[in-house]
Amino acid sequence: MPGQSTDIRVLIADDHPAMRAGLSHAVGAEPDMVVVGEAVDGQDAIEQFKATRPGLVLMDIQMPRVDGLEAIAAIRELDRDVVIVVLTTYPGDARVMRALTLGATGYLLKSATTSDIVAAIRQAIAGRQVLASEVRGELAKHSGSETLTSRELSVLRLIATGSSNREIGDALNIAEETVKSRVRSILAKLGANDRTHAVTLGLQRGFLEL
Amino acid sequence: MPGQSTDIRVLIADDHPAMRAGLSHAVGAEPDMVVVGEAVDGQDAIEQFKATRPGLVLMDIQMPRVDGLEAIAAIRELDRDVVIVVLTTYPGDARVMRALTLGATGYLLKSATTSDIVAAIRQAIAGRQVLASEVRGELAKHSGSETLTSRELSVLRLIATGSSNREIGDALNIAEETVKSRVRSILAKLGANDRTHAVTLGLQRGFLEL
DNA sequence: GGCAGACTCCCCCTTAAGAGATGCGATGGT
DNA sequence: ACCATCGCATCTCTTAAGGGGGAGTCTGCC
Numbered sequence: 001m002p003g004q005s006t007d008i009r010v011l012i013a014d015d016h017p018a019m020r021a022g023l024s025h026a027v028g029a030e031p032d033m034v035v036v037g038e039a040v041d042g043q044d045a046i047e048q049f050k051a052t053r054p055g056l057v058l059m060d061i062q063m064p065r066v067d068g069l070e071a072i073a074a075i076r077e078l079d080r081d082v083v084i085v086v087l088t089t090y091p092g093d094a095r096v097m098r099a100l101t102l103g104a105t106g107y108l109l110k111s112a113t114t115s116d117i118v119a120a121i122r123q124a125i126a127g128r129q130v131l132a133s134e135v136r137g138e139l140a141k142h143s144g145s146e147t148l149t150s151r152e153l154s155v156l157r158l159i160a161t162g163s164s165n166r167e168i169g170d171a172l173n174i175a176e177e178t179v180k181s182r183v184r185s186i187l188a189k190l191g192a193n194d195r196t197h198a199v200t201l202g203l204q205r206g207f208l209e210l
Numbered sequence: 211m212p213g214q215s216t217d218i219r220v221l222i223a224d225d226h227p228a229m230r231a232g233l234s235h236a237v238g239a240e241p242d243m244v245v246v247g248e249a250v251d252g253q254d255a256i257e258q259f260k261a262t263r264p265g266l267v268l269m270d271i272q273m274p275r276v277d278g279l280e281a282i283a284a285i286r287e288l289d290r291d292v293v294i295v296v297l298t299t300y301p302g303d304a305r306v307m308r309a310l311t312l313g314a315t316g317y318l319l320k321s322a323t324t325s326d327i328v329a330a331i332r333q334a335i336a337g338r339q340v341l342a343s344e345v346r347g348e349l350a351k352h353s354g355s356e357t358l359t360s361r362e363l364s365v366l367r368l369i370a371t372g373s374s375n376r377e378i379g380d381a382l383n384i385a386e387e388t389v390k391s392r393v394r395s396i397l398a399k400l401g402a403n404d405r406t407h408a409v410t411l412g413l414q415r416g417f418l419e420l
Numbered sequence: 421g422g423c424a425g426a427c428t429c430c431c432c433c434t435t436a437a438g439a440g441a442t443g444c445g446a447t448g449g450t
Numbered sequence: 451a452c453c454a455t456c457g458c459a460t461c462t463c464t465t466a467a468g469g470g471g472g473a474g475t476c477t478g479c480c
Binding site: 166183 | 466467
């Protein structure tokens with residue numbers, strides 16, 4: 001019967017009800033796994049983690065209210081032994097790196113089959129890192145991937161909204177020339193042709209969200 | 211028992227296995243609905259439609275190989291009576307409009323609960339249009355939403371890759387000045403500040419994909 | 421202390437972007 | 451057949467973007 005001390009206790013966090021149901025069924029069908037909770041966003045995930053203390057969290061990275069990355073950080077803060085497997089739609093490198101450095105053990109795509117997912121859960125519980133091959137490929141492609149500074153991220157976000165360099169300077173209380181300087185380093189780091197390209201690359205690599 | 215002639219025969223199309231499982235369980239649990247197939251992409255959806263001839267297709271709009279919109283068009287071509295309910299992550303207006311004009315009856319967000327979804331299926335089968343409130347709001351906000359011409363779309367796509375106006379002109383075999391003209395109409399239609407903003411707005415409104 | 425990296429600001433210079441106005445052919449309704 | 455509309459095309463002009471330096475401050479690190 002489920003609920004034994006040897007069972008893998010799993011918390012599922014995803015903002016899509018149907019996805020939660022599918023994951024819950026898949027995990028619950030395993031004889032040695034039990035779903036102890038379902039969270040609808042990052043904040044809920046943190047709260048339910050406190051309440052249920054699962055051994056593993058299966059978490060979507062893009063969620064409302066509190067982002068999956070923040071939830072990972074908060075949960076790892078509460079328990080250094082918890083195993084976290086991230087589930088995402090796109091293989092954006094920056095998020096993979098951030099999730100892994102924050103303590104995630106696995107990183108899968110939602111296109112993975114349910115059997116892939118339960119297999120990954122077992123691997124992760126066994127202490128092995130699990131990366132989807134597509135994610136591994138993207139990581140290798142942009143390995144040593146330049147990481148944008150917080151200032152550069154602020155500038156990039158404003159660029160995405162159609163702000164001119166002068167407007168960005170006003171918003172951040174810095175000179176336009178300084179903005180240009182930041183823009184130049186952003187373009188260099190991302191290998192972008194211009195500010196527009198920087199935004200699309202930033203979106204693809206998980207530095208920005210729509 | 212399921213399979214009766216009065217049952218609503220449903221085909222599910224989504225590229226995420228766990229989502230398919232969740233939707234399938236939810237629909238299959240209804241006494242008067244039966245899932246007759248699960249498609250993993252647009253092409254698969256068209257083929258399975260031919261094979262199973264369901265009364266309703268529950269379809270994700272962003273899928274590999276063949277896009278959901280193309281699949282809708284192809285399926286409606288095969289059967290003008292089929293009811294199509296679209297399921298999507300983001301409420302991008304352009305896609306809503308295109309899906310509806312292509313013959314979709316409903317447009318829901320994936321954040322909808324499974325009971326919302328089965329309720330929507332019933333509404334759609336009853337001949338009523340079903341739009342998620344968020345979708346309705348976005349539609350109203352950009353009502354009379356300017357539709358980009360195919361030329362403008364080509365230009366916008368190239369802008370997103372960081373091409374200069376001259377490079378775009380070379381790629382499309384038109385003069386740079388013409389490209390600038392197209393860019394200006396794009397900016398006007400989308401209400402964008404500059405080309406970068408046009409790209410982010412284009413992504414949000416479903417004219418572009420990452 | 422010395423060093424590296426981030427942030428800040430300044431100069432100059434070249435080219436691309438964007439605004440305004442206009443011609444011109446095709447499509448389509450009256 | 452006619453005129454309106456729309457998509458496409460082009461010219462000119464002003465401003466912004468982007469590249470190349472250089473230089474001062476502050477931080478954390480070896």
